[in-house]
Amino acid sequence: MGVEQKLGDMGVVTTTLENVVNWSRTNAMWPMLFGLACCAIEMMAAQASNYDMSRFGMELMRASPRQSDLMIVAGRVSKKMGPVLRRLYDQMPEPKWVIAMGDCASCGGVFNNYAIFQGVDEVVPVDVYVAGCPPRPEALIHGVLTLYEKVKGEKFKDLAEKYG
Amino acid sequence: MTQIEEVSIDQFKHLVSERALTGETMLLNMGPQHPSTHGVLRLLLELDGEIVVNCIPDIGYLHTGIEKNMEAKTYQKAEVMTDRLDYMNPMGNNLAYVMAVEKLVDLDVPPRAQALRVILVELQRIASHLVWLGSVGLDLAAMSMFLYCFREREQILDIFELVSGQRMMTTYFRPGGVWRDVPVEFEKAVREFLKIFPKRIDEYETLLTKNPLFLDRMLGLGLLDAATALSYGVTGPTLRASGVDWDLRKARPYSGYEQYDFNVPVLTEGDTYARYLVRIQEFRESLKIIEQALNKLPFGPVRSENRKFVPPPRSEIGVSMESLIHHFKLWTEGFPAPRASVYSAIESPRGELALMLEGDGGPKPLRVHLRTPSFDNLSVLPHIVKGHLVADLVAILASIDIVLGDIDR
Ligand code: SF4
Numbered sequence: 001m002g003v004e005q006k007l008g009d010m011g012v013v014t015t016t017l018e019n020v021v022n023w024s025r026t027n028a029m030w031p032m033l034f035g036l037a038c039c040a041i042e043m044m045a046a047q048a049s050n051y052d053m054s055r056f057g058m059e060l061m062r063a064s065p066r067q068s069d070l071m072i073v074a075g076r077v078s079k080k081m082g083p084v085l086r087r088l089y090d091q092m093p094e095p096k097w098v099i100a101m102g103d104c105a106s107c108g109g110v111f112n113n114y115a116i117f118q119g120v121d122e123v124v125p126v127d128v129y130v131a132g133c134p135p136r137p138e139a140l141i142h143g144v145l146t147l148y149e150k151v152k153g154e155k156f157k158d159l160a161e162k163y164g
Numbered sequence: 165m166t167q168i169e170e171v172s173i174d175q176f177k178h179l180v181s182e183r184a185l186t187g188e189t190m191l192l193n194m195g196p197q198h199p200s201t202h203g204v205l206r207l208l209l210e211l212d213g214e215i216v217v218n219c220i221p222d223i224g225y226l227h228t229g230i231e232k233n234m235e236a237k238t239y240q241k242a243e244v245m246t247d248r249l250d251y252m253n254p255m256g257n258n259l260a261y262v263m264a265v266e267k268l269v270d271l272d273v274p275p276r277a278q279a280l281r282v283i284l285v286e287l288q289r290i291a292s293h294l295v296w297l298g299s300v301g302l303d304l305a306a307m308s309m310f311l312y313c314f315r316e317r318e319q320i321l322d323i324f325e326l327v328s329g330q331r332m333m334t335t336y337f338r339p340g341g342v343w344r345d346v347p348v349e350f351e352k353a354v355r356e357f358l359k360i361f362p363k364r365i366d367e368y369e370t371l372l373t374k375n376p377l378f379l380d381r382m383l384g385l386g387l388l389d390a391a392t393a394l395s396y397g398v399t400g401p402t403l404r405a406s407g408v409d410w411d412l413r414k415a416r417p418y419s420g421y422e423q424y425d426f427n428v429p430v431l432t433e434g435d436t437y438a439r440y441l442v443r444i445q446e447f448r449e450s451l452k453i454i455e456q457a458l459n460k461l462p463f464g465p466v467r468s469e470n471r472k473f474v475p476p477p478r479s480e481i482g483v484s485m486e487s488l489i490h491h492f493k494l495w496t497e498g499f500p501a502p503r504a505s506v507y508s509a510i511e512s513p514r515g516e517l518a519l520m521l522e523g524d525g526g527p528k529p530l531r532v533h534l535r536t537p538s539f540d541n542l543s544v545l546p547h548i549v550k551g552h553l554v555a556d557l558v559a560i561l562a563s564i565d566i567v568l569g570d571i572d573r
Pocket of ligand 1: 037
């Protein structure tokens with residue numbers, strides 16, 4: 001099933017550097033081990049036996065932001081947590097991506113009140129929103145795959161502009 | 165957005181020892197983003213080398229305003245908030261809430277609904293303890309526990325999905341009963357779980373109970389004596405591991421718990437390991453309750469017939485104009501509750517979860533207040549970690565099983 005089988009004896013593959021780099025980024029994306037609320041439990045479930053995110057190169061959850069390139073905001077972000085979240089985001093090395101998991105992280109969910117940010121995009125830029133309260137693990141996996149599609153289409157030029 | 169403030173030591177001078185001011189001991193932040201704090205808890209530690217001198221929990225990173233939000237909603241609609249409170253125990257939160265509403269407006273609950281509630285709440289207790297066991301395993305580097313526990317938990321979530329359509333935030337219990345009757349597959353699914361789970365508990369025990377590495381990290385740590393536990397208001401397995409036989413299911417039975425025959429595991433050691441053992445035994449006791457409840461599950465309606473508080477069933481809406489109007493009014497306006505205040509408490513997987521509800525004659529509660537077990541249990545943490553290593557703090561914190569949604573709400 002590997003690349004050898006598909007290519008046979010050809011021996012040489014030509015592609016662009018961009019494609020190779022993006023492909024490898026999608027296959028070893030390290031999410032940050034960072035749970036906020038209920039959604040984090042479903043994130044754990046997505047990591048566990050039945051759903052097994054390691055199929056997508058994501059079994060390594062790093063507890064340190066400096067070692068991770070994907071932030072999954074799993075849960076509601078309170079006014080007290082917002083600055084901390086931003087600091088964690090700033091500490092992640094570039095290029096970095098953010099998935100807003102669940103209704104709370106996407107838009108505030110059922111908590112339209114004084115304590116909760118109405119969407120984590122008020123604090124950090126978000127690449128993919130996953131709906132649900134909480135989203136099923138399948139939904140999270142779908143969100144991750146959607147992010148992969150996005151990463152595969154990224155251009156170095158844009159990244160250079162984005163991160164300077 | 166508010167900025168993170170740089171604080172000087174003057175602000176928490178009174179919380180740390182004198183030695184911290186001279187720089188003899190070190191102040192260290194643990195959290196709010198830390199894999200072992202089980203959520204967004206921040207612990208400010210004062211360390212002498214590796215020994216914890218002081219531990220100051222800083223909570224509020226998940227403050228959601230649930231109580232205030234509930235006061236802005238009618239009694240039916242406020243219920244969805246309770247699911248999201250202690251997110252390991254949505255069914256239990258629902259139960260505490262609907263029991264309070266039923267008490268406030270004096271609403272009857274049919275026996276079948278009561279039994280169904282017991283079955284589901286006990287399943288929830290098992291699921292919650294499973295998450296606990298899995299994450300304790302992770303904290304102590306027993307990674308496979310996490311994989312095993314979540315495998316069994318999925319089975320319980322499948323049952324929840326079967327009855328309510330949602331895996332976690334079910335809102336299945338409603339004032340006056342449950343949302344609708346369980347499907348026919350329910351009994352088979354629960355029996356299947358009852359059949360396989362005892363073997364699985366044995367498996368966990370083979371992996372952990374006598375494992376020398378596990379014992380090293382658990383035995384004799386975080387000693388909590390009964391008097392201290394009681395004075396801090398500690399409840400649940402943490403209290404029962406300290407030798408106090410207090411379980412609301414026995415002491416103040418609700419929802420028909422008095423019909424079931426089960427034991428309340430109590431140990432006297434009061435250490436981290438005893439708390440682990442209590443929870444393992446609770447697995448088996450919960451299974452007993454579920455089995456009894458399932459065996460004598462009565463037939464009949466699952467929701468009260470009191471049309472003042474319970475909307476008419478769908479079948480009536482199609483044929484009766486009055487029912488349609490009534491349904492519409494109940495859902496838009498809600499039902500009025502008398503000017504009174506009630507308190508209802510249940511035994512959640514973490515301890516005594518209670519809800520105070522005050523009506524003001526209108527369709528919305530005037531005041532909702534929650535007594536959440538994790539909050540009180542956490543308050544004893546600074547007391548029991550003193551003098552232990554930082555690495556042991558992780559095990560002790562894990563052993564009192566806090567849920568941040570429960571603390572900050
Ligand atoms: S979206 Fe729902 S499940 Fe997720 S954090 Fe918000 S309330 Fe909890």
